Amino acid sequence: MQRRPLFLTARPWRAALEALLVGALVWIGLLLLHRQSGPFNLFLGLILLSGPICILVFTLRLQLFKGSWWRQVLIELVLAGLLSYILSGMVQVAMIFILRDIKLPPHEGNINNSTLILAVTLLLDMGIFVALRLGIRVWLFWDRLRRQQLIWALTHAHVLLVAIGGGLVIALVELIAFVSSRSIYVILPTTVGMLVLGSIALLVVVPPSALFSYLVMRRTTDRVKMLASATSALRVGNYAIRVPVVGEDEVAQLQSNFNAMAADLERAMRDLKAERDTVAGLLQSRRELVANVSHELRTPVATIRGYLETTLTHWDDAATPPLRQDVQVMENEVIRLQALVDDLFALARSEVGRLTLRCMPTDVGELARRVVAVRAPLAWRASKIEVIADTPPIGPCALVDPERLEQVLQNLLHNGVRHTSPGGIVAVAVTGEPGAVVLHVRDTGEGIAPEDLSHIWERFYQANNARAHIGGGSGLGLSLVKEWIEAMQGTVAVESVPGEGSCFTLRLPANPE
Numbered sequence: 001m002q003r004r005p006l007f008l009t010a011r012p013w014r015a016a017l018e019a020l021l022v023g024a025l026v027w028i029g030l031l032l033l034h035r036q037s038g039p040f041n042l043f044l045g046l047i048l049l050s051g052p053i054c055i056l057v058f059t060l061r062l063q064l065f066k067g068s069w070w071r072q073v074l075i076e077l078v079l080a081g082l083l084s085y086i087l088s089g090m091v092q093v094a095m096i097f098i099l100r101d102i103k104l105p106p107h108e109g110n111i112n113n114s115t116l117i118l119a120v121t122l123l124l125d126m127g128i129f130v131a132l133r134l135g136i137r138v139w140l141f142w143d144r145l146r147r148q149q150l151i152w153a154l155t156h157a158h159v160l161l162v163a164i165g166g167g168l169v170i171a172l173v174e175l176i177a178f179v180s181s182r183s184i185y186v187i188l189p190t191t192v193g194m195l196v197l198g199s200i201a202l203l204v205v206v207p208p209s210a211l212f213s214y215l216v217m218r219r220t221t222d223r224v225k226m227l228a229s230a231t232s233a234l235r236v237g238n239y240a241i242r243v244p245v246v247g248e249d250e251v252a253q254l255q256s257n258f259n260a261m262a263a264d265l266e267r268a269m270r271d272l273k274a275e276r277d278t279v280a281g282l283l284q285s286r287r288e289l290v291a292n293v294s295h296e297l298r299t300p301v302a303t304i305r306g307y308l309e310t311t312l313t314h315w316d317d318a319a320t321p322p323l324r325q326d327v328q329v330m331e332n333e334v335i336r337l338q339a340l341v342d343d344l345f346a347l348a349r350s351e352v353g354r355l356t357l358r359c360m361p362t363d364v365g366e367l368a369r370r371v372v373a374v375r376a377p378l379a380w381r382a383s384k385i386e387v388i389a390d391t392p393p394i395g396p397c398a399l400v401d402p403e404r405l406e407q408v409l410q411n412l413l414h415n416g417v418r419h420t421s422p423g424g425i426v427a428v429a430v431t432g433e434p435g436a437v438v439l440h441v442r443d444t445g446e447g448i449a450p451e452d453l454s455h456i457w458e459r460f461y462q463a464n465n466a467r468a469h470i471g472g473g474s475g476l477g478l479s480l481v482k483e484w485i486e487a488m489q490g491t492v493a494v495e496s497v498p499g500e501g502s503c504f505t506l507r508l509p510a511n512p513e
Contacts, residue, residue: 010061457482
């Protein structure tokens with residue numbers, strides 16, 4: 001638990017209450033001494049001890065206000081004036097009782113004397129407050145300066161040594177004065193006098209001490225500043241930075257160690273960069289290999305599929321049904337293999353930076369109707385799934401690459417048909433919004449589990465139901481959908497309820513014209 005600072009943190013009402021409480025304790029102590037010291041000594045103690053002590057507590061506890069300097073001065077003077085007036089009034093009341101105690105009527109010259117004493121105590125308390133608050137602000141400025149610069153830290157050490165010596169001298173003088181007079185009322189005047197002398201001594205000592213510290217430490221502080229600048233440069237990536245080694249002291253050792261560390265770091269970064277370039281080259285070679293292999297695979301797969309389609313078209317009715325079924329299975333597997341090769345080829349082209357987009361104004365509704373017209377008969381014949389399009393007759397137009405958008409729609413329709421049971425529906429809808437064209441692909445399939453929704457856009461990720469589904473894909477389709485749509489400055493989202501179906505939403509940039 002962090003402790004709250006003791007000084008300069010109290011609100012005005014709390015600081016005044018604490019000051020009055022301390023003053024009351026002083027009064028009680030003086031009243032206890034009243035029988036031994038007499039009324040006059042009691043009155044003198046009230047003037048010389050209670051007021052200054054209360055002002056001291058109030059000054060040290062009162063918080064620092066924010067705002068312009070004249071506003072701070074005005075607030076502090078008003079608060080100090082009110083407290084000083086209260087203390088002076090208390091002293092005047094005490095004077096009346098003391099005069100009555102020594103059987104002097106509190107009127108005529110005595111009243112004039114009490115008014116004069118009231119003014120004197122008021123001015124004394126205000127003077128003490130102003131001097132202390134000014135000293136506090138000077139100390140705060142000096143403390144900030146010594147913490148930020150080494151040369152002033154050394155000067156502070158010199159001044160502190162002088163202050164400690166002065167404090168010891170003041171304490172010794174007060175002890176001698178107290179022993180000689182046998183009275184506590186000589187302590188405050190002696191302390192004030194010694195503080196004045198000590199302040200004068202500090203004013204005489206500080207300038208030569210600061211000059212001495214500057215002359216002695218200038219060379220060391222310059223080397224430290226140079227080292228600090230070098231570390232800042234090293235932090236931002238300038239690994240070739242070095243500092244000259246001057247001298248043989250601890251700073252010189254630090255400079256030497258910094259140069260060695262910088263050299264090691266520069267060498268390590270150079271080796272790391274070389275390794276990174278090597279790894280990047282290997283990854284680039286692997287991507288190009290995948291792109292080339294996938295491109296070469298497309299031709300034999302397309303050839304095999306063509307021969308299988310021709311064979312099935314001119315199939316002799318006299319052939320045995322099992323053989324026809326085997327050929328049909330072969331055709332389905334070749335179609336699936338061709339889709340995987342196309343996805344792999346598109347992915348490889350995207351990774352090697354060869355996937356170019358040719359965005360142009362495109363009628364998204366017409367494109368969706370064309371893709372659905374091609375996909376719908378195959379889906380009905382193979383799975384008894386109805387694929388429909390709900391689009392306006394004309395438009396809306398989006399600024400997209402029509403070839404990539406057609407591939408995106410093909411992937412989404414393929415997924416929808418693959419995850420929908422016979423008798424289900426896969427629907428494509430196109431609507432327009434201000435600045436965007438929205439494309440919805442809905443299905444009545446098995447849906448996507450909530451724990452899989454955040455991962456379906458990752459490459460090669462497959463949900464459990466997708467892996468269990470017969471004819472599951474490679475996990476590339478949706479990742480390519482997301483990459484292509486975002487490359488065309490669009491966005492993609494999905495909503496799904498397990499057992500009820502999914503809805504993929506594509507927002508494409510509308511044609512500005």
